[in-house]
Amino acid sequence: MQFLLESLTDLNASLTARGSSLIVLQGKPSDIFPKIFKDWSINRLCFEYDTEPYAKERDAEVLQLASAHGIETHTPVSHTLYDLNMLVAKSPGGKAPLTMKGFEKLIDSVGNPLPPAPDPPSKLPPPAPGAKYCGDGNKQSRVPSLVDIGYPPDQATTPFKGGESVALARLADSLSDKDWVAKFEKPKGNPAHFVKPATTVLSPYLKFGCLSPRLFHSQLVAIYAEKKGKHTVPPVSLRGQLLWREFSYLCGASIKNFDRMEGNIVCRQIPWKRNNIELLTAWEEGRTGYPWIDAIMTQLKKQGWMHHLARHSVACFLTRGDLWCSWEEGRDVFDKLLLDADWAINSFNWQWLSASAFFSQYFRVYSPIAFGKQYDPKGTYIRHFLPVLKDMPDKYIYEPWTAPRSVQEAARCIIGKDYPLPIVDHSVVSKENTGKMKIAYAAGKEGDDKVVVIVGGPSSKKPRIGDE
DNA sequence: ACTCTTGTTGTCTCT
DNA sequence: GAGAGACAACAAGAG
Numbered sequence: 001m002q003f004l005l006e007s008l009t010d011l012n013a014s015l016t017a018r019g020s021s022l023i024v025l026q027g028k029p030s031d032i033f034p035k036i037f038k039d040w041s042i043n044r045l046c047f048e049y050d051t052e053p054y055a056k057e058r059d060a061e062v063l064q065l066a067s068a069h070g071i072e073t074h075t076p077v078s079h080t081l082y083d084l085n086m087l088v089a090k091s092p093g094g095k096a097p098l099t100m101k102g103f104e105k106l107i108d109s110v111g112n113p114l115p116p117a118p119d120p121p122s123k124l125p126p127p128a129p130g131a132k133y134c135g136d137g138n139k140q141s142r143v144p145s146l147v148d149i150g151y152p153p154d155q156a157t158t159p160f161k162g163g164e165s166v167a168l169a170r171l172a173d174s175l176s177d178k179d180w181v182a183k184f185e186k187p188k189g190n191p192a193h194f195v196k197p198a199t200t201v202l203s204p205y206l207k208f209g210c211l212s213p214r215l216f217h218s219q220l221v222a223i224y225a226e227k228k229g230k231h232t233v234p235p236v237s238l239r240g241q242l243l244w245r246e247f248s249y250l251c252g253a254s255i256k257n258f259d260r261m262e263g264n265i266v267c268r269q270i271p272w273k274r275n276n277i278e279l280l281t282a283w284e285e286g287r288t289g290y291p292w293i294d295a296i297m298t299q300l301k302k303q304g305w306m307h308h309l310a311r312h313s314v315a316c317f318l319t320r321g322d323l324w325c326s327w328e329e330g331r332d333v334f335d336k337l338l339l340d341a342d343w344a345i346n347s348f349n350w351q352w353l354s355a356s357a358f359f360s361q362y363f364r365v366y367s368p369i370a371f372g373k374q375y376d377p378k379g380t381y382i383r384h385f386l387p388v389l390k391d392m393p394d395k396y397i398y399e400p401w402t403a404p405r406s407v408q409e410a411a412r413c414i415i416g417k418d419y420p421l422p423i424v425d426h427s428v429v430s431k432e433n434t435g436k437m438k439i440a441y442a443a444g445k446e447g448d449d450k451v452v453v454i455v456g457g458p459s460s461k462k463p464r465i466g467d468e
Numbered sequence: 469a470c471t472c473t474t475g476t477t478g479t480c481t482c483t
Numbered sequence: 484g485a486g487a488g489a490c491a492a493c494a495a496g497a498g
Contacts, residue, residue, distance in 0.1 A: 099494090099495070099496085100475085100476080101474085101495090101496080102495090102496090185476080185477090186476060186477070187476050187477030188476095188477080189477090235475095235476045236476050240476075241476095244476085308477080309477065312477070355493090359493090359494095360475095360493040360494055360495095361475085361478085361492085361493060362493075363478085363490075363491065364477095364478040364479080365478065365479080366478065366479090367478075367480095370479065371478075371479090434491090438492095441493070
């Protein structure tokens with residue numbers, strides 16, 4: 001929430017520098033809009049087109065209100081590289097692709113994304129004279145503080161600050177090393193790097209609209225052109241990351257119930273544990289007894305960000321790898337704590353990692369011990385986020401429960417007292433869970449046959465998007 | 469109808 | 484320390 005307020009404050013500063021200002025009103029659109037339409041003599045309303053279910057419902061209401069007041073509306077697509085409805089329409093058979101390859105083929109057939117918008121003019125008209133006195137009457141229309149909107153005063157511990165100014169500086173800094181850009185390969189980053197992260201950390205700025213994906217894309221394409229073809233390509237390249245974002249958005253916009261298992265046609269039906277508060281909170285609060293997992297969850301809570309592969313580790317651990325909890329519950333925790341929490345991308349990735357959709361090699365399980373060790377054998381990352389383990393010898397840092405009692409005493413960290421014992425035995429539960437996945441997959445195949453009977457189409461062996 | 473290849477990001481053991 | 488193969492073996496698309 002603080003990141004959002006910082007972003008709004010920065011936007012206000014940009015507008016003020018141009019002779020205008022940002023006006024923030026608090027309340028429901030259905031209460032606020034009819035009032036300001038009248039009081040401010042509005043004749044045109046502009047807002048960004050949005051494809052999320054919540055936003056669609058909200059925007060439909062606003063459009064209806066505008067129409068009832070005879071107000072012209074303008075809702076350009078600017079949060080994605082392409083108009084997603086256009087992409088669905090241009091998909092073969094009107095069915096959006098379900099693989100990255102298919103998505104790349106689709107956008108190749110459509111052509112380049114729209115160019116970024118030009119820079120805004122240096123002078124803008126001031127707000128309407130009555131504008132500041134609307135809303136709830138007494139409150140100023142400035143950007144509120146955390147306290148104003150019901151949060152405790154500034155307690156944020158994240159090093160990442162919101163706002164377009166920060167976003168553009170971060171973009172320039174990330175793209176200044178053109179060799180780095182040209183060689184970028186996502187799967188090769190180091191998830192344990194926390195002083196200087198292995199990726200750009202531009203995702204929070206994309207999420208909040210501080211950074212235009214089209215601007216980012218156009219600058220990448222310019223750098224690739226300079227490199228004369230000597231650069232990495234999607235899906236692993238930096239541009240590929242923007243395409244993953246776009247692909248997630250397309251899935252979110254075209255698949256019904258994309259944020260849950262039930263009623264979601266691409267999501268495998270797996271009998272996850274639900275409402276297992278003990279397991280879920282141990283995971284969320286970093287008390288699983290696996291230092292690699294607990295350090296990642298601590299970084300999430302402190303910074304609102306962690307590396308992509310770190311997210312893989314903890315998502316696999318919560319779902320198919322170890323705890324067998326529902327991906328929807330893990331997704332909700334990420335949604336609450338991540339600065340870059342994004343409805344479509346978050347649900348996409350949780351379905352991927354839980355092998356519920358898009359990815360199906362469920363026997364590839366991330367080890368909560370071995371995976372981190374290959375990047376950070378001395379456990380520097382763990383020691384930083386879990387200081388209780390800071391004096392544990394390297395040999396035991398990923399598996400402190402195996403340290404002899406004398407070693408635990410010397411490190412002033414008794415396992416089971418100062419730091420928890422492992423909540424599950426990974427070597428045992430991961431095997432059990434792989435077996436359960438196999439059964440769920442087999443049951444899913446039988447389910448497909450039933451769908452064939454219902455759908456009845458001789459050519460449609462499997463349900464596809466839009467069949468329901 | 470069938471085989472073959474590929475898929476952003478696994479682990480463990482052996483050589 | 485890198486690389487190969489086993490592990491047990493999915494889904495989708497090309498041919």
